[in-house]
Amino acid sequence: MPINHDTSFVERMPRNVALQFLTRVETSPDREAYRFPQGDGWESVTWRETGARVSKLAAGLMALGIEQEQRVGIASGTRFEWVLADLANMCAGAATTTVYPSTNAEDVAYILGDSECRVVFAEDDEQIAKLVAHKSELPHLEKVVTFTGAADGDWVISMDDLAALGEKHLAEHPDAIREHAEAIGPDQLATLIYTSGTTGRPKGVRLQHKAWVYEGEAIKAQGILDESDLQYLWLPMAHSFGKVLLSSQLACGFATAVDGRVDKIIDNLAVVKPTFMGAAPRIFEKAHARIVTMTASEGGAKEKIATQAFKVGIQVDRLKREGKSVPLPLKLQHGLFDKLVFSKVRDRFGGRVRFFISGSAALNAEIAEWFHAAGILILEGYGMTENAAGATVNHPDHYKIGTVGPAIPGAEVRIGEGDEVQLRGPHIMDGYHNLPEATAAAFTEDGWLRTGDKGSLDADGFLTITGRIKDLFKTSGGKYIAPSAIESKFKAICPYVSQFMVFGNERNYCVALIALDPDAIAGWAEENGLGGKSYTEIVTSDAAQAMVGDYVEQLNGRLNRWETIKKWRVLDHDLTIESGELTPSMKVKRNVVEDNNKALIDALYAS
Known part of the structure; x- marks a missing residue:
């Protein structure tokens, strides 16, 4: 609509x-x-x-x-x-x-x-x-x-x-x-x-x-x-995404439950029962991985029912989004699975969520579809600190999964030279403090903010982000690679991954560094005879290496030949804010990771 x-x-x-x-x-x-x-x-x-x-x-x-x-x-x-x-x-x-x-x-x-x-x-x-x-x-x-x-x-x-x-x-x-x-x-x-x-x-x-x-x-x-809504707010208020939610509250008048402790999110959602929440994609990735791995560990009939439920749910979802009718047998199956599986997923988030808002990094469309099949709508938005966080956002009644939505009313988005996303409107910054040269470089000659992101607009004005322009690279064979697109695909496949980083600039093939999620891999270790071992012992074990290798093969089956990951290594640690490899808003500092692991990456290209 x-x-x-x-x-x-x-x-x-x-x-x-x-x-x-x-x-x-x-x-x-x-x-x-x-x-x-x-x-x-x-x-x-x-x-x-x-x-x-x-x-x-x-x-x-x-x-x-x-x-x-x-x-x-x-x-x-x-x-x-x-x-x-x-x-x-x-x-x-x-x-x-x-x-x-x-x-x-x-x-x-x-x-x-x-x-x-x-x-x-x-x-x-x-x-x-x-x-x-x-x-x-x-x-x-x-x-x-x-x-x-x-x-x-x-x-x-x-x-x-x-x-x-x-x-x-x-x-x-x-x-x-x-x-x-x-x-x-x-x-x-x-x-x-x-x-x-x-x-x-x-x-x-x-x-x-x-x-x-x-x-x-x-x-x-x-x-x-x-005013009838209830927000659960855990996002860092030092980040513009958190601050824009405060502004929205003043305008709309809804109540907000505030607790910044990330480890309390799931427990608090069950108590607070919010109608919406803003979050970074990592939160949805972890929730998705947790539910998938828990279901797999139960095995037997429960695992089969859950697998079939999401297969049916995604099928029904796509038919509805395409404006097609759902055949009666499929509709009846969906109703049964909603009671058996999807309602339990919704209950994990308090049972009243109308939608989540995802921002600060790209959300994989497959994970968004998985949640949507369970009756949980994730509205992806886009923006940056330089434009007070919100430039585009999907609407609960008008959304396209895989896009970051149309421009918010009163703002403008255009695609500039090199497919760069550029912004204009009342939300644009005054400039960088005490940095006139950096301020001048941030704007086009006709006054639009340069975002540094590569993207496209469809006929309905919905924006799709490909990735950071500076992160795109070209192989020695002349093929352009958008690493973030490959990385998000792997996160949708592998429930044990924390970070997946693709490299290959001016090289003849792509490689990856992989960090596994400590909580998820500890659960996996218990089921695979490695309970009680340290994180490093688990991730360097032959069993973990074989498991990751299987997922990399699955990923390669979904990629163009020149994008495939020829070699990879699992890091002996997860990336953290404290180590300087993640920003406080949980974005990977790609250059820091690359510098820290230069010898390891070079070794992946050694003959």
């Missing part, structure tokens, strides 16, 4: 995030805004209560002398306090500078120094220690506000201390919050998000208030979400 892409909302949207938030508090004062873990349960707060907390914290920042567009950092994982801190920054007219909790102390010092942060919200003692270690390099940093760490009452104060300062300020200036909010212009700096990048120093992306307001209002205008 075609979706109405009315863009008149752009002229009517709030002037800034502060007013967007205050309007939400006034519109929905007694509705639930957030819930968060507290002891063994969850604590819930209304928009009115959230507004009161944010007002005190924002006034506290004003009492500390924070002025319009001055930077205030947040070094923390995803938690309710992160949201409060960010909204307080917005209401005080400050600009939030985000820092991942996993960022090393040197990079933290660089980010906070480059952005000239005057105040930093630090999650705990670990984050405070990074600031203390580099205090001499942070001349602008006057105060640290900690969520759970130890406060000294001087340089480091608690959230309660900041709120107390705010209460005093509000007693003397009762209209301070509204006056500050009214004074913020649409083009004022709202956030500095430093891209973790795959090369060099991180770059600070300057995003204005209008970019975030627009993102939320564009979702609202499409009718995708409303």
Whole structure:
């Protein structure tokens, strides 16, 4: 069904995030805004209560002398306090500078120094220690506000201390919050998000208030979400994907359950029972692999039923998407399998999910189809930090699996030279902080943002991403290879893989480095006589090597001859953020992996 892409909302949207938030508090004062873990349960707060907390914290920042567009950092994982801190920054007219909790102390010092942060919200003692270690390099940093760490009452104060300062300020200036909010212009700096990048120093992306307001209002205008929805939010708020979901909440008014602990996602989904969630593809890959391997381990009738269920489910799904009728025998089989198999898959995610939103990297279409067959819709979207995360997204009533959807209302997408995806609209960054040359290089002569991604648009305006242009390579035989396309195919086939990286630039064939998922391979080891062995012992065993080899053969059967993987090696470790081989948003730093394993890759080409 075609979706109405009315863009008149752009002229009517709030002037800034502060007013967007205050309007939400006034519109929905007694509705639930957030819930968060507290002891063994969850604590819930209304928009009115959230507004009161944010007002005190924002006034506290004003009492500390924070002025319009001055930077205030947040070094923390995803938690309710992160949201409060960010909204307080917005209401005080400050600009939030985000820092991942996993960022090393040197990079933290660089980010906070480059952005000239005057105040930093630090999650705990670990984050405070990074600031203390580099205090001499942070001349602008006057105060640290900690969520759970130890406060000294001087340089480091608690959230309660900041709120107390705010209460005093509000007693003397009762209209301070509204006056500050009214004074913020649409083009004022709202956030500095430093891209973790795959090369060099991180770059600070300057995003204005209008970019975030627009993102939320564009979702609202499409009718995708409303006040009746419940979001489960675990994504890193330091990443633009997490931040855009916050903007969408302010626009649409739904409640959000917040818990950034990745290991708690599945348990929490069963308790929270959300109607939607945003996630990176790795989460769906792991869930898919877990269900597939569990079913296989049960064997016998259960495995046969599940295998047949998904075969039928995918067949029925494709007929429906092609607008064809489903034959009665197939329909009856599908109804039975829905009760026996698919309903149990849905229950794992709480049983109420209307859809998931996938972003930050490419989702394999086969995995999306597998979930869809079980009655779980994954809407893939596309964007980057430089355009406030959302450029295109599929709609629950208008989607094409394998694409990242059409442009959101009010934004534009075009295919430029070399098939580069280029963007224009209210969501585009102001530029890179203190980097005029990099800013100029990021735009075309006629003002479109260069994404660095290769893609295509179909007749209906749906965008398909092929991969990063810089990652595409040519073999010595002159054939072009898109490694990400091959890599995602392997992830759909092999339930034990964590990462699969293809190399072959200017070489006469392709090779791969493979990292296996520690949880999945431990389960496999128990069933194959290797229980209790270390990760390295398991993945280097003859049995594991043979198992991986079988999956590589399956992959090669789906590839063009010049794309096939001639040789491969399983790494003795999984890739991690801590090792520097993954970005905090779980993207592979391909150049780091290649540099770290240069000798291993060269050996795969030795005669």
